[in-house]
Amino acid sequence: MWSGLLWLVGAQVQPQGWVQMPLVSQELRRQGFRGGEGGQWPRAIACDSTGTFLLSGVDVGGIYRSNDSGKSWEPANVGFLGRGAAGLAIDPKNPQRALAVATNTSVFDRNGVYLSEDGASSWKLVLPAPISGNEFRKQIAFVPMRGDGAFTRLAFWSRVAEDRPSYGTAASDPGLYRSDDGGRTWRRLPGSESMGGAILEPSADGHLWIGTKDGLGLLDPRTNEARWVRRGPVTGVSAVPSRPRSVWVCGPREVAVSHDGGSSWTHLALGALLKPEHRLRDIAVSPADPRRIWLWAETEPNDWNWPRFVSHDGGGTWFLSAKVSDGAFLPDNTRQGIAVWHPKDPNVLWSIGGDWPTRSDDGGRTLRYSGTGYACLLVGGRFAFSRADPDA
Numbered sequence: 001m002w003s004g005l006l007w008l009v010g011a012q013v014q015p016q017g018w019v020q021m022p023l024v025s026q027e028l029r030r031q032g033f034r035g036g037e038g039g040q041w042p043r044a045i046a047c048d049s050t051g052t053f054l055l056s057g058v059d060v061g062g063i064y065r066s067n068d069s070g071k072s073w074e075p076a077n078v079g080f081l082g083r084g085a086a087g088l089a090i091d092p093k094n095p096q097r098a099l100a101v102a103t104n105t106s107v108f109d110r111n112g113v114y115l116s117e118d119g120a121s122s123w124k125l126v127l128p129a130p131i132s133g134n135e136f137r138k139q140i141a142f143v144p145m146r147g148d149g150a151f152t153r154l155a156f157w158s159r160v161a162e163d164r165p166s167y168g169t170a171a172s173d174p175g176l177y178r179s180d181d182g183g184r185t186w187r188r189l190p191g192s193e194s195m196g197g198a199i200l201e202p203s204a205d206g207h208l209w210i211g212t213k214d215g216l217g218l219l220d221p222r223t224n225e226a227r228w229v230r231r232g233p234v235t236g237v238s239a240v241p242s243r244p245r246s247v248w249v250c251g252p253r254e255v256a257v258s259h260d261g262g263s264s265w266t267h268l269a270l271g272a273l274l275k276p277e278h279r280l281r282d283i284a285v286s287p288a289d290p291r292r293i294w295l296w297a298e299t300e301p302n303d304w305n306w307p308r309f310v311s312h313d314g315g316g317t318w319f320l321s322a323k324v325s326d327g328a329f330l331p332d333n334t335r336q337g338i339a340v341w342h343p344k345d346p347n348v349l350w351s352i353g354g355d356w357p358t359r360s361d362d363g364g365r366t367l368r369y370s371g372t373g374y375a376c377l378l379v380g381g382r383f384a385f386s387r388a389d390p391d392a
Contacts, residue, residue: 042335042352043103043136046088048095051342054350055098055120056357057085059134063100065120069342070350070359070370076120081110087139087157091182094151095119099140099183101157103133107168113140113157115183127157127177127186132165136282136336138237141200142183143208143221154221155179156208157186161197176210178224189224201237204244211237216249218262229262236283240290250283250295255315268293268315275299278307284339286363289346290314294321294364296337304334308351310364321364323353328369330355339364 040058047054054066056073060083065076082102091097096119102111112129116122139160142152157177163170174196177186189195199211208219210226211234217226236250248257255268274280278297286292291314297307308321325332333354342348349360351367359370 040084040355042338042355042357043084043086043134044088044138045338045340045350045352045357046090046098047340047343047350048090049092049343050095051344051348053090053095053119054340055088055090055100056352057088057100058355059084059086060104063088063120063123066357066371067119069348070357073357073371076116077123078121079123079125080114081125082108082112082114084134086133086135087137089140089142089155091142091152092144093142093148097151097182099142099155099157101133101140103131103135105132105134105166107132107165107170113177113183113186126184129159129173130168130171131160131163132168132170133160133163135160135197136338137197137199139198139200141202141208143202143206145206145221151182153180153182154206155183156200156219158198158200158210159188159196161193176219178221192224195226199234199237201239201247203239203247204241209237209239209247211235211249216247216262227262229258230256230265235279235281236295238283238285238293240285240287242287243290246290248283248285248293250280252279255280255283255293255295257315268311270309270318273307273309273318273320277301277303282336282338284341284349286341286346286349287343288341292341292346292363294337294339294341294349294351296339298336306334306337308337308339308364308367312363319365321360322366323358324366324368325353326369328353328356 040061042058044057056064062077063085064073066073083104085100086103087101089099098116100114109130113127114123115126140157143154144152161174176189176192176195179186201209210217213233216230216234217228219226233251238248245261246259256265258265277299280297283295293311309318310321311318335352339351347363349364351358357370358367360367
């Protein structure tokens with residue numbers, strides 16, 4: 001354990017009390033670097049219905065939150081005992097309420113579903129699940145219904161289907177889990193094994209889109225039965241409140257949209273931007289302007305050169321999104337292109353850069369480093385966080 005005084009890049013930390021501590025020197029600040037990022041692999045991102053409150057989950061750093069549209073971020077791990085978070089959802093009716101899925105490459109009994117009812121100021125483990133489940137998918141969701149009142153009561157979680165932990169033995173129980181009290185209690189739906197490891201997306205009319213390796217289904221919560229409307233692997237699903245009958249999907253090599261609940265489909269072509277080695281993922285449609293569509297591509301074989309694509313005309317034309325690393329303290333590692341749109345401003349989108357948050361103010365065409373981050377140190381046998389203040 002550390003004892004005495006700890007010095008890091010010219011900053012002094014005393015065991016008896018914490019002071020703000022930038023991770024870079026004044027000289028680096030003059031060059032445009034601010035510092036202080038959490039510095040781990042982002043796994044999930046979520047935004048509330050106002051575009052003000054955001055959550056981000058990382059692989060071994062837990063959860064970060066922003067209360068100012070991504071201008072600054074802080075750790076939000078009080079009561080959250082998981083090492084990482086790979087699933088996040090914010091109640092669209094009450095942003096004080098959020099759900100998170102604790103995961104890691106190793107199996108821990110404290111992994112599973114957590115609930116916050118105070119804006120991520122604290123968390124409570126509501127469904128323990130000894131899993132690793134360190135994935136990249138929208139696996140947990142609130143589903144607004146008529147008569148909800150002050151908060152959304154219906155929620156679903158798709159538990160990991162093929163858990164391959166680095167350490168430990170996972171308790172395999174894939175399927176779809178349901179909560180009818182806003183995430184406080186859960187039950188597994190019988191016969192839902194095929195819905196484990198799925199992508200979940202609520203529709204605007206109280207149903208749930210479910211994307212799996214075999215196809216796309218629409219679940220009716222009144223019966224817990226799914227009507228399968230599309231066959232073939234689904235790697236991304238998106239829906240928006242203003243278009244209750246519309247759904248956008250992507251598979252490894254295709255993008256399609258349905259405006260009649262999945263009865264008919266229109267394919268969207270990326271043209272020359274789609275290379276033979278690309279495998280498309282994680283489509284995201286802007287709630288403020290459904291003509292704006294985002295998705296990204298892995299490469300096969302994996303060369304970590306993963307492009308991001310955005311369209312402003314419903315998929316008629318596409319652009320390659322550019323990433324600007326100016327001001328980012330950490331290396332520009334290539335990461336998955338998960339993203340979330342601002343619910344009211346079609347120009348704003350949040351995603352990830354290397355191991356840091358990004359924001360676009362031009363509809364996804366350019367992503368820039370977004371927000372002051374935070375650092376974690378161990379002093380005197382205790383963990384504590386210290387904000388890196390760009391004006392310090």
